[in-house]
Amino acid sequence: MTTFEDITYNLADGIVRIAVNRPDRLNAYRNQTADELREAIVLAEAEGTARAVLMTGEGRAFGSGYDLSTVRPDEVPALDDVLERHFNPLVRAMRQCRLPIVAAVNGPCAGAAVGIALAADIVLANRSSYFYEPFVGIALVPDAGNTLFLSRILGRIRASGMMLLGDRISAEKALQWGLLWEVVDDAELESAATAVCTKLAQLDPEALAGTKRLIAAAADFATEEQLDLERDLQGEAGRSPAMKAKIAAFFAKRKG
Structure with a gap:
């Protein structure tokens, strides 16, 4: 039986629930987290009784991004390698999975x-x-696919504002912009997501897989090229003096 350290995995009633389980770090992802998520997606797809996947985070966060504390203060991070080996394979696995995935x-x-x-x-x-x-x-x-998904979902202007300015986008605004299917009260999220997965689990799996494949063909064009470009430019950014200064400031703040 597969065991995980950074995530939880459970299959019940045709629904595979996968959750990042690093609540003390607000579910920040380290390389191992991405690897385990990808492995869990592959495992879910291989489950004979699985019909849908629910992805979430344990505790009070879905995920706070990459865990910078895994980078040494004196290290020049090879972020292109991190993306190529850990995060891009996860994004690809999710988009290529035959099972519908609900976040x-x-x-x-x-x-x-x-x-x-x-x-x-x-x-x-x-x-x-x-x-x-x-x-x-x-x-x-x-x-991690941000430039791909945000640009296609939001359009250039909103995607540019979100990624260049770095403002927090509320759930209600994200719904208005088309990033979300539904916004629910905090206490209802798990049950609402489970209800969506339950509905999907009752539908014909081949029809779901075929529909997902058709949507991918229409919406995911040039995905490989964009993930590769993100990798290359992130590698350059990760080796810049500005990034080195930001890492030093991050660790100085933690010590303070």
């Missing part, structure tokens, strides 16, 4: 977590949640 966004959803949430097929959020693109503020560029 239940609870609380903060920042950085890479935004791209991972939007790689799902249906996205719900609770009212206290928000979406946040911190990349430029720490001398980086958006990654």
Whole structure:
């Protein structure tokens, strides 16, 4: 039986529930987290009785982005390698999975977590949640599919404002902009997402898989090229003096 450290995995009534389980870090992703999420998606697809996947975060956050504490203060992070080996394979696995994936966004959803949430097929959020693109503020560029999904869902102007300015986007605004299927009260998120998964689980799996494939063919064109471009430009940004200064400031703040 597969065991995980950074996530929880449970299959019941045809629904695979996968949740990032690092609540003390607001579910910040380290490389292992992305690897385990990808492995869980592959495992879910192989389950004979699985019909839908619910992805969320344990505690009070969906995900606070990449865990910078995993980078040493004196290290020049090879973020292009991180994307190539860990995060891009996760995004690809989600988009290529035959099972419909429902993301239940609870609380903060920042950085890479935004791209991972939007790689799902249906996205719900609770009212206290928000979406946040911190990349430029720490001398980086958006990654994990963010530039792909946000630009196609929001259009160039709103996507530019969200990613360049780094303002927090409330769940209600995200709904208005078309990032979300539904916003529900905080206490109702899990049940609402489960209800969507239950409905999907009762539908013909081949029809669901075929529909998902058709949507991907229409909406996911040039995905590989965009993920590769994010990887390359993030690698350059990660080696810049500005990023090195931001990492030093991050650790200085933690010590203070």
